[in-house]
Amino acid sequence: MRLIYKYFLNHFFSTNLSLFSVLFLIVSMVFFIQLARLTASIEIGFMDFLKLYSFMIPRILIFTLPVSFFISLALMLHKLSRENESIVCFALGFSPKYLGRFFLALAFVVSCFMLIVSLIFVPLASKLQKNFVEYKKTQVKLNLKTGEFGQNFLGWMIFIEENDGVKYKNIIMYNPQTKDKDKEQFIIAKEGLLQRDQNSLSFRLIDGNVYNFNESLSWHVGHFNDMTINSELSDLDPREENIYQYWKKMFSDDDRAKEFVIYTLIALFPMASALFALSFGLVTYRYDKGMVYFGIFIIIGLYFGIFSLFYKPPLLSVMLIFASFFIASVIYFKKKILSKY
Template sequence: MDRLRKYIINNLYMIFLSMFMPLFAIASVIFMIKLATYTAVIQLTLWDMVKLYLFVLPEILFYTLPLTFFIAATLSLFRLSTDNEMVVLFALGIHPKFIIKTLFKPAALLSALLMFNFLVLFPHATTLSSNFVSYKKSEAKFNLSASEFGHSFGDWLLYIGKDNENETYSDVILFNKNKKEEIIISAKRAEIINDAGILRLKLIEGEGYSYSKEEFSQIDFDTMYINDTMRTDLAVYRTPLEYWLSNDRKESKTHMMITDTLLSLFPLISLFLVVSIGVVHVRHQKGRIYLYLFLGVLLYYGATLGLQKSLVYYTIPTVVITWLIVTYIIYKKNIVERF
């Protein structure tokens, strides 16, 4: 029995890998095209693109693994059927439930991995990706250069005399005017500092003047910071549970929780359907396997998305119980009674 179990699993793994790599590559290309749209807003290096890709990697795996397992498991059984190996197994007294038990372990392992992926890894990856893009957007606002025209720097008008090679600036002048006073600051050198998402302008060796109707003041300084002119809004959370229970984007998280839970369970609760579609008697049955695969995926995903508005979280037990009952009836009628 162990050899037979290993033989079935090996067939599953071979087909799984041969299908997973193309699907993963296609999904990666789609997400990379989506990430490339960020370059219209912010400047990204090749390493920045790699970082963003790593942040969406859990999402890519989540949407490719369940579908790949369902199709690969069905096709592996169909291959054994077309080679008449499945008929031989049943002739030797192997019950169809042996196949269910054999596929149960990899299906349960995959479902557990998918649950961990979206419950734990997804909040981290989503937060890191969002913060990274926010940081880059704020950094883009500081894309300063020497020019005969000034730059808008928060409430300040900024003039830069010269760009230096070490990402610093020379002959910097800032001007601010409001109803009560006017302020002008000049510095020999300046540089941009990012401190935990807060971008600052550090001024070195300069002087400042303040003028109002009541007084005129002047200061000399070695170092001055212009703080909090442009703050990057970074998302912060301590645990995945805190992420899922927070009220931020609550409606979106509810939809995500329902959909991802059902997709995580898809490999496990579809084993009856996998055997029903994959196990055929070639001489007596026309294996419309690809049509059945398409209909199976369409019905499950359609029920997952279509029932959420009316049932909300009750969608999960409704779809799981209904799917198990219906697929078991199909399995008992097409497989158990026939083989």
């Protein structure tokens, strides 16, 4: 029996490795595009880019490993059934019940690992990424180009006519009204200097005018000889929240609740879907071609669709959705597989 387990496991690992590599590459490309947007405001080197990418690896694993586990298991078993190898094992007395227990145990190990990744490493990596980006904003040269419209700096739209390498000259800045209490502001300055220290980034403006606009269409003009626009980098606050505090916010923050439900249920997907994979993959190919591809799309679509819609209350949603799919997989496996073999 140990040789049979090893035989199935070797086929599963070879199938899963190729599929996981493809999915990992595809999802990585999506995250690469997100990282590339950072260069719109700051300049980073290749090593910094790789460091930012490493912070995203936990999230990439979340969206690839559980899905590849389910698809690989179903396709591997379907391939062996097509070649009648699984049927031979059952004819020699090896029960599908043992195969189900074996892959459920493997799915349990994978789900436990993914829970650690999703509930511990994802928040830590997210915080490290934010701190790294904010730190880089104070250390690297900003990518402010002369003669270009639409650039953003500290929440201001900015246009710079000249740059001699030290000072910016003939600067126009516009701050739109984003909140009711904010004022629409317009600044024209002859010169500007970028200043930074450990926890802040500022822009010093020399010899210019400030225009404030109100909702009543009235406006005020003020002249300045020297003015500094500051931005405190609050994300570098040393009083960082721990993992418990991070997830505790899911009871008051809908976005955090949805994040918890999505990451947790994706991590539990191998256990919830393992018996479905066996049910779709194990067929008597001579009489039944099976519906492995249709079944894969249905299970993934239902599972991911349901937890994307129902995430409140978060803990109850996780338990109900996971339990429903797991119980349904057990019933379907007994009806379709154990009743025949």
